[in-house]
Amino acid sequence: MGVTNTKGDWKELTSDELLVLTRCFIRYAGQPMKEEEPLQLSRGVLSGAETKLALHGLRARGWMEAVTKSWGERILYIPLHRLPDLYDMLLEQGTMNMMHTDHPVTVHEAKTGLEAELLHVLSHIAKQGVPLTAKGTIHKRSLQKLIELTPFRSEDLEGLGLQYAHTDQYPVQTAVMMDLLLSLGLLVKEAVSFRIQETELAAWIHLSAWQMRKHIFITLMERYGKAEASMQHFRYMLCAASQYAGAEGWLPVKSLLQWMLQVGLISQESLSRTGSQTSAPLEFAAASGSSEAFEEGTAIEFNFSEHDMDEIKGWLKALTAFGMGDWGLSALGELCFRWNVSPLDMLRLYQDEVGHQEQGTFYMQPDFEILVPPDVAYDVRWQLECCCERVTGDRMAVYRLTRESVAEAIELGMEAQAIFALLDKHSQTGVPDHVRVAVEQWADSVGRTAFASVTLLRCGTHDDADTVARHPGLEGLLERIGERDFIIPARSAAKIRKTLAAIGLSPRRELEGTDEPIHRYPLAAVTDHISSDSPDSEICPYDITINDGTAEFTFSQEGRAGLVYTGRTLHFYEREHTLPDPLDYFPESSAVPSSWTKEWRSYHVSTARQLIEQAIHWQTAVGLRIGRAEVKWIPESVIPGEPWSVIGWYASEEGAEAPVRATLQPGEWSDMRLLVPFTS
Secondary structure (H helix, E strand, O other): OEOOOOOOOHHHOOHHHHHHHHHHHHHHOOOOEEOOHHHHHOEOOEOHHHHHHHHHHHHHOOOOEEEEOOOOOEEEEOOHHHHHHHHHHHHHHOOOOOEOOOOOEEEEOOOOOHHHHHHHHHHHHHHHOEEEOOOOOEOHHHHHHHHHHOOOOHHHHHHHOOEEOOOOOOOHHHHHHHHHHHHOOOEEEOOOEEEEOHHHHHHHHOOOHHHHHHHHHHHHHHHOOOOOHHHHHHHHHHHHHHHHEOOOOOEEHHHHHHHHHHHOOOOHHHHOOOOOOOOOOOOOOOHHHHHHHHHOOOOOOOOOOHHHHHHHHHHHHHHHHOOOEEEEEEOOOOEEEEEOOOHHHHHOOOOOOOOOOOOOOEEEOOOOEEEEOOOOOHHHHHHHHHHOEEEEOOOOEEEEOOHHHHHHHHHOOOOHHHHHHHHHHHEOOOOOHHHHHHHHHHHHOOOOOOOOOOEEEEOOOHHHHHHHHHOHHHOOOOEEOOOOEEEEOHHHHHHHHHHHHHOOOOOOOOOOOOOOOOOOOOOOOOOHHHHOOOOOOOOOOOOOOOEOOEOHHHHOOOOOOOOEEOOOOHHHOEEOOEOOOHHHHOOOHHHOOHHHHHOOEOOOHHHHHHHHHHHHHHOOEEEEEEOOEEEEEEEEEEEOOOOOEEEEEEOOOOOOOOOEEEEEOHHHOOOEEEEOOOOO
């Protein structure tokens, strides 16, 4: 049996499935959990068998997934794309009041243009490369240039507490920039340098700015946010709370944390941790009643440690550095945040991508400068990066055509016709005549002379050289340039080698020197979208597999090698795609008397003990009639003796008081039966 539905609503779940899912979600968010953890979380409310069947249903519907370690241990987790729906569920069950601050806020505004800045960095790498030393680190000169191009500041990211390779050499802002490009799949690290991956780049530059930001946001949320449940809850609740922000859009962080404490998403113990990797167990029982007090404005005042608030402030500053929103301090010194993006839309796996690739035009100025508004598509910007110098990268970017930039573009493989096609198609005001003439002259001046890569054939003696020169089979293939040397075309090397071997002058296989490979600018020759007037011209010409209308897997793929250590290891293990037969949870069921599961009966104390032991073996519940009441009893262990007794739980209903653990003796009930799901 396999997964059948990955888009279903949480309201379609059974009560047992919803209970198990909710408790796993509150305790672990999207973090991995051992297979036995859900059994502990539902202890006293559901039997082990009920919990296992609930997990089976959750996995079948795609609400939970599993991986298996090499030694057979199974790890469960809630997939990240399901988390937004679960926070919606939580808000629907315990409504959050509108959050706002009545005090003025000192604003630290979000950075803008991150997508364009990353494109500029990629263009620099495409042109200059990023060579590595023998130790695998970036050469100092290249690193210095990357530091200059990095769109972040160190103080914006230090609060994340990231761990990454070569911390003594790479400042955190540059490490994050390179890690982001690596984790998006746009760069790959090889033995001697970083290399741009052209297929991924082609898909990337054909996205809209909103789509780019969505992939950056997903990467930011789970790659640079701490891998622990309490902080993951905070990150996602900050997104979910965006719909409850006041008129100014500000969310007071302390109020949000207090609401999370009231509903059980975080605990005071988890916020007060000191370096632990997992948050303390949460108390579920007090969650339901306390949220009402919070809504009425009578919530208990919690104090958050300086460490807690510094950690949260570090996350808000990172969001601001990535251009997702503004952070600030109220007049009382309390942290606030407001979004300038729609975080919930960005988190939805199946959310339709907002808008299409931008279709704006730029403005070619008489002074050779090009004004590029925000609505110019990124494949167009990529071409401009190739043939122009960037002057500024503000909201209105400015590029300039120069003799050097045109010459470099042609050297990198961009033909002169492509430059003119780019300017003609996308310049709103056309191309001034003197600009066109200048670019033509600059382009014509490139390549009037050229260095040619040829192969030199060197003979050992003058006589050998004469023999080679006179051989009829080599006539027209050699150009003698000295007493013992000849120039030969590379395409004829194999034929010449064979002829020389036939006359006893076989050359050595190893060349005395090697040619440097020709460096090309990726996608410089792609002109389909420059010359085409098709309405579908923004579609990428490469074969990129799309998942439900998005390219999520391409740019947000878990497990790509980067610089930052994330602590996430699920991608190392084998994903389970099939589910066991539910009847496997009840082995040898045919040997159990049918009356035990179908009828309420009284039994001899020895038979009653066998029934109880069978329930313990299957981890299922037992129905007991105590007086006039029928109760659900979850046995845990039998205590030998005369009479024997059983320790277990009076199973509570969902939302009722905490389950009661007690010890019963067989004389305390009358009738009984096994409660198993394959009987009605």
